[in-house]
Amino acid sequence: MNEPDIEKTAIATPWGLYEWVVMPQGACNSPATQQRRLNEALRGLLSECCEAYVDDIIIWADNDTSLETRVRQVLSA
Structure with a gap:
């Protein structure tokens, strides 16, 4: 995740605020991003x-x- 985008993934719960620091599975662009990164590597x-x-x-x-x-x-x- 890009640092500025982490706050956009925040989820408020009774136990606190949770933010994704890596790309969550199931996000609409996750497969394309995964494939692009794998191809680069x-x-x-x-x-x-x-x-x-x-x-x-x-x-x-x-x-x-x-x-x-x-x-x-x-x-x-």
Whole structure:
């Protein structure tokens, strides 16, 4: 969440005021934002060794050694 937008998510309850500090699931733009951020993170790897769709990442390789290397690359992206 952008700092100025956090106050826009406030919910008043008997126990206090609660604000989202991360994007809530179910918000109308959550899936598009998630996909955009994932694409940015995996920019150099997409179509080379993986594909990403919302919360799924498919990684492929010709052998186990290459697969392990690619999994490490994706997880460190």
